[in-house]
């Protein structure tokens with residue numbers, strides 16, 4: 309694998325090409341990778357504003373660049389200088405076996421606690437269930453399953469259970485993992501002959517939090533391993549919490565026996581917050597960052613984005629950055645000004661994978677099921693790759709989500725398709741103009 313320095317330089321170079329010098333110097337230049345361990349890359353940035361910006365806008369590219377240059381999938385974590393101290397100290401300390409899992413090993417994000425979670429109509433039931441589980445793990449709702457749309461607080465709430473449990477049971481073994489990382493851990497344990505360590509780790513948890521279970525693919529028997537992990541934990545009266553964007557029986561890639569296991573517990577949905585809750589969420593974020601924002605400006609921002617809270621936070625970061633650049637206070641009119649540019653993009657970010665698939669299928673006289681299916685004939689493969697390419701270009705969905713919506717394909721397939729189409733466009737003028745035409749249709 310190339311050195312971290314080489315990969316980071318490549319990443320900087322590619323951002324430098326894409327951004328104007330002011331943006332580059334504001335956001336990219338100050339970021340420094342400070343440690344890389346266990347596929348977790350820690351990147352130090354000077355302030356919370358930069359941290360939020362990287363998390364929201366730039367993390368995906370790090371993932372891709374790393375993957376392309378090293379074949380490794382990483383988890384980038386952005387930290388401010390204060391938070392970085394902790395990682396540096398932990399690195400400096402000699403490794404020793406202790407009963408208590410150090411907090412970052414649990415992979416819990418320190419921000420995702422019950423204290424920072426705002427309760428509203430769309431999440432109150434989920435919140436109540438989470439509290440019960442945190443107080444009395446493995447007694448009533450096991451597994452606890454949260455489902456709902458993107459960016460509505462499922463991860464936050466599941467991690468809040470972890471934090472709370474550490475308060476009441478300080479020695480509890482807790483692990484948060486995305487289903488993708490579970491898969492990666494499992495595969496690398498096979499490759500490195502470390503199955504026993506893998507099982508010792510996962511099957512001895514008191515609380516296992518598995519995020520985005522819809523992406524649990526069956527690579528090298530991962531689903532079998534997950535099933536056995538689940539059985540073992542459940543049998544030993546350990547708590548399991550899961551999340552997904554939909555109900556278990558609606559996840560096409562999930563085997564029936566897992567679906568029926570999940571039905572043993574409680575499934576609760578989280579629905580989009582109303583305006584009042586969105587405003588309260590923004591207020592809480594502003595307070596946490598010591599930002600002075602009048603109520604009318606907060607409810608103006610909350611009024612602009614009505615479903616995804618991650619986007620709502622992004623809007624606040626944008627307003628904050630805009631005010632800093634203008635050296636002015638945050639007011640409603642400044643917020644409107646700052647979000648104007650964002651609005652141009654909303655049409656694009658509102659495009660769905662299905663819309664792109666329909667447009668591409670229509671253009672090449674195919675059915676959407678051809679694009680999401682497995683047929684390998686050229687007349688289908690190329691349009692399928694073009695559709696994946698356009699989803700990556702025109703929507704805000706993550707690579708795993710795009711892959712999943714193409715009949716449960718892996719995110720590496722999407723990266724591969726993206727690269728193929730880029731090359732095709734360079735080499736084939738006809739293909740290039742076809743793709744442009746489809747793009748124009750979609751953007752109208």
Ligand SMILES: Nc1ncnc2c1ncn2[C@@H]1O[C@H](COP(=O)(O)OP(=O)(O)OP(=O)(O)O)[C@@H](O)[C@H]1O
Nearest residue numbers: 424425426457458459460461462463464589617618
């Ligand atoms: N009720 C809430 N109160 C405060 N912050 C919230 C709330 N709901 C969501 N957030 C914030 O919104 C952001 C997105 O939430 P989170 O990552 O938990 O969503 P998710 O449902 O897991 O999304 P995905 O489907 O993409 O995994 C996080 O920063 C989280 O802290």
